[in-house]
Amino acid sequence: MGVSSMDISINKVEKSRLSEVDFADIQFGKIYSDHMLIAYYENGAWLKPEIVPFHNLSLSPATTFIHYGQAIFEGIKAYKDADGNPLIFRPRDNWKRMNTSAHRMAMPDVPEDIFIEGMRQLINLDRDWIPSSPDTALYIRPFMFATDEFIGVKPAEKFTFMIITSPAGPYYSKPVSIYVQDKYVRAFPGGIGFTKAAGNYGMSMLPTMEIRKMGYDQILWTDGFEHKYVQEIGTMNVFFVIGNKVITPDIKHDTILAGVTRDSVITLLRDKGIIVEERTLGIDEIETAYHNGQLKEAFGTGTAASIAPIAALTYHDTKMELPPVETWETANWLKKELGDIRYGRTKDTKGWTLAV
């Protein structure tokens, strides 16, 4: 990759917190590894990144991102193979996507050596934080935010890029119950739906709170004009197995995040000779398939949740209950196949994993 020579200053913790962690009971996103990476952007250039002990930041109350939301992030996982070696899954795809988000949010590109080589060195240092029981991994959270100390509205000139990591177990313990949203809108053409910008999540809190109270786990968002065409689930892309085809909304209208898991799933399915259609998909088509007995499986895909089977999909007064997950061929095969690559149980013929 030509980046491994990058000079990163490393300041190690005096004493690791590892012994305080109960790896038998890891909750997603609650504990953080010993170290973090931090890099500052000033006067049009990135300064040398540092790996330092995980610590709280000190910020002016006038720091711009707090007020105006120039903030973006990524989500990646490192898995441990049978020999205990860390494997990072497709980090270069996340690096590219981070810069797609950065561009839309008028933020600077993060150079590959800071993102990839910085991450590699951070994971190498905290490799013992990668849990090893089934379905666990180290969640890697790169993020960038604007740090001008100025409360006027203008694109910032100073930015901070960081990476923190957190041991993670399975995200959902059982199939999820989904509510099809047609009151609130997540994304529309020309907006920021295709980015991992903080604001996309801030706006989703109230709608999600409302459907949680009604007993659902997550929202399936629909388009902003007709509230009819499905987009994606809160933090996951969505797939439907209808008849012998797999259908997922296409990402060409700037409204859907181009998930790395989504791309991996499409690639694996097509390699196996299964027909995958990336296209406009109306909720009416899903309902018709359900009533005809053609809706076989529905699942979300994302780094945090991997493949998340959908138990039921509710649209207005219609509750579409999917068959028992044990009987699903596609999602169960994908989960195993993806897992085999991520955990290094099978040869990675696609160049997806990055050894640390």
Ligand SMILES: *Cc1c(COP(=O)(O)O)cnc(C)c1O
């Ligand atoms: C992160 C995310 C996904 C999943 O993307 P992956 O790269 O597969 O983790 C899907 N939708 C949204 C809105 C997301 O934020």
